[in-house]
Amino acid sequence: MRECLDALAVADRGDVETLQGAVDACLAAALDPAMWRWALAITVVCAAVGALIGLARGRWLAGLGWGAVLGPIGWLVMLLSRSGFVECPACSRGNPPAARACRHCGVNLQAAARASERAERKRLDSGRGWH
Numbered sequence: 321m322r323e324c325l326d327a328l329a330v331a332d333r334g335d336v337e338t339l340q341g342a343v344d345a346c347l348a349a350a351l352d353p354a355m356w357r358w359a360l361a362i363t364v365v366c367a368a369v370g371a372l373i374g375l376a377r378g379r380w381l382a383g384l385g386w387g388a389v390l391g392p393i394g395w396l397v398m399l400l401s402r403s404g405f406v407e408c409p410a411c412s413r414g415n416p417p418a419a420r421a422c423r424h425c426g427v428n429l430q431a432a433a434r435a436s437e438r439a440e441r442k443r444l445d446s447g448r449g450w451h
Contacts, residue, residue, distance in 0.1 A: 323345075324342060324345045324346035324347075324349050325346065327342045327345065328342045328343070328346065349440065362391070363388055363391075364388075366387045366388060366391040366394070366395075367385075367387045367388035367394070368383050368384075368387070369387055369395060370383040370384055370385070370386050370387015370388065370394050370395055370398060371383045371384040371387060373387070373395055373398045373399060374386075374387075374398050377398060377399075377403050377404060377405075378403050378404030378405040378414065378416060378417070379401070379403075379404040380396070382398065382401070382404075383395075383398045386398050404417060405417070406419065406429065408422040408424065408425060408429065408432070408435065409427070409429075409432045409435075410422065410425050410427040410428060410432060411424050411425040411427070414426075415429065
């Protein structure tokens with residue numbers, strides 16, 4: 321690919337046939353199946369690494385997408401993004417968003433979340449009374 325770009329840079333602009341030959345060489349290099357196989361392989365590897373990073377953050381699909389589109393920059397985006405895990409109110413460890421019970425301590429997450437919401441509202445409302 322570099323050779324065809326160099327050939328275009330030094331080609332005589334008045335000679336149409338030479339320019340057309342250089343453009344054809346560049347097009348053939350750009351459409352080379354070996355180059356596309358390498359690009360596809362690199363994209364698949366970047367997507368897989370992104371999915372693994374996303375899996376650790378509870379968002380594997382987002383990691384797959386960011387890794388496939390941006391490669392190593394997408395990995396950084398996933399590392400710096402907010403975790404998709406739901407924190408257990410009892411042990412403060414992460415759980416998948418659809419989990420019903422904490423996988424670490426076994427607490428019912430829906431009941432604990434409702435109880436903690438009531439406790440928080442009660443704490444905020446205490447002392448207000450009828451003013």
